[in-house]
Amino acid sequence: MFSIDLGDGAQLRPLEPWQAEEFLAHMDRARELVDPWIPWASISTDLATATATLQRYADKQAADTGRLFGIWQEGGLGPAGIGPGGLEPEGGLGPGGLGRESTLVGGTMFVAFDAASGNCEIGCWLEPAGTGRGLITKAVRVLIDWAFRTRGMQRVEWHCDPRNGASSNVARRLGMTLEGTLRSAYPWKGTRRDTEIWAVLAGDWVSGQLSVSGQLSVSGQLSVSEQLSVSE
Ligand SMILES: CC(C)(COP(=O)(O)OP(=O)(O)OC[C@H]1O[C@@H](n2cnc3c(N)ncnc32)[C@H](O)[C@@H]1OP(=O)(O)O)[C@@H](O)C(=O)NCCC(=O)NCCS
Numbered sequence: 537m538f539s540i541d542l543g544d545g546a547q548l549r550p551l552e553p554w555q556a557e558e559f560l561a562h563m564d565r566a567r568e569l570v571d572p573w574i575p576w577a578s579i580s581t582d583l584a585t586a587t588a589t590l591q592r593y594a595d596k597q598a599a600d601t602g603r604l605f606g607i608w609q610e611g612g613l614g615p616a617g618i619g620p621g622g623l624e625p626e627g628g629l630g631p632g633g634l635g636r637e638s639t640l641v642g643g644t645m646f647v648a649f650d651a652a653s654g655n656c657e658i659g660c661w662l663e664p665a666g667t668g669r670g671l672i673t674k675a676v677r678v679l680i681d682w683a684f685r686t687r688g689m690q691r692v693e694w695h696c697d698p699r700n701g702a703s704s705n706v707a708r709r710l711g712m713t714l715e716g717t718l719r720s721a722y723p724w725k726g727t728r729r730d731t732e733i734w735a736v737l738a739g740d741w742v743s744g745q746l747s748v749s750g751q752l753s754v755s756g757q758l759s760v761s762e763q764l765s766v767s768e
Contacts, residue, residue: 542674545610551643553590555606560586562640566663573700575724576661593645604645605679607662607671608638641666644675646683647695654690654738656683660706667702673709680710684738692741694734707734711741 539547551559560583563570567577580586596602642662649656658679660672683689694712696703707714712734721731 539608540678542607542671542678544669545638546641546669546671546674547608547610547638548605548644548675548678549608551590551593551604551606551640553587553594555640556583556587556590558640559590559606562642562663565665566642566661569664569667570661572725573697573703574659574661576659596646596649600649600651602646602649603679604643605675606640606643607666607675609641609666609671610638639665642671644672644679646679649683649689651687651689654688655693656689656691657693657695659695660703672706676706676710680736680741684741688738690738692736695731696734698730698732704732704734710736712736 539549542548560580563577563580563586570577580589590604593602593604597604642660644658644660647657647659658676660676662672680692683692692712694703694707694710696707698704698717704714713736715733715735718731718733720728722729
């Protein structure tokens with residue numbers, strides 16, 4: 537499968553309906569971390585609902601209204617040790633690759649993507665074994681770079697609960713600006729939640745050296761935005 541090297545044995549790849557079984561096992565590992573904040577693991581509780589979640593994003597991708605990517609980490613992830621989730625040929629799809637074990641540890645998505653208005657929103661999640669490694673910050677940079685440079689988008693938003701410090705830290709690290717808080721914005725787990733709106737604009741990203749285009753092409757092959765285009 538086409539992939540983008542995030543460094544340290546991590547890869548960003550499309551996450552598609554045929555991977556529902558692997559996605560469900562990952563959701564089961566992620567549920568405890570994700571459930572307090574977003575209705576994401578909770579909508580994928582068995583193979584049918586996990587497949588439906590991935591199919592919904594496949595449909596969005598076909599309509600150019602959203603996209604979903606998984607983050608795979610090679611090998612084990614420390615003492616917590618999680619099992620292997622799949623084999624990917626080493627070095628891409630070249631001949632003779634014996635493959636390395638990799639585990640789906642999280643992902644990121646264009647929750648919304650409106651090419652006509654130039655606005656989009658990015659979301660993300662991890663299972664515990666994937667946290668604290670910068671995986672989301674690196675992966676979301678790739679998506680933002682693609683949105684601005686390849687697709688000519690003008691505005692990328694990030695929505696999070698004000699109490700979700702790990703999430704707002706990602707937005708801050710990416711150079712986003714906190715624009716405001718929607719009070720009592722949506723119902724979740726029997727309460728109504730506020731939503732912080734963070735955003736970065738194309739002009740800030742491109743002129744402010746916030747992008748990492750090229751920086752992540754550690755394999756010395758294509759630039760990040762070129763790789764993402766190839767993977768579509
Ligand atoms: C939000 C969430 C994805 C953030 O996870 P995270 O591991 O903190 O984020 P990143 O992958 O960007 O990693 C950043 C951490 O790795 C560290 N790090 C290590 N190497 C790094 C690198 N090269 N670049 C950036 N950070 C790096 C950072 O210091 C930071 O750790 P710290 O918080 O202890 O300072 C995670 O908490 C989660 O899945 N939460 C539940 C779902 C959720 O809330 N989703 C978002 C909804 S808006």
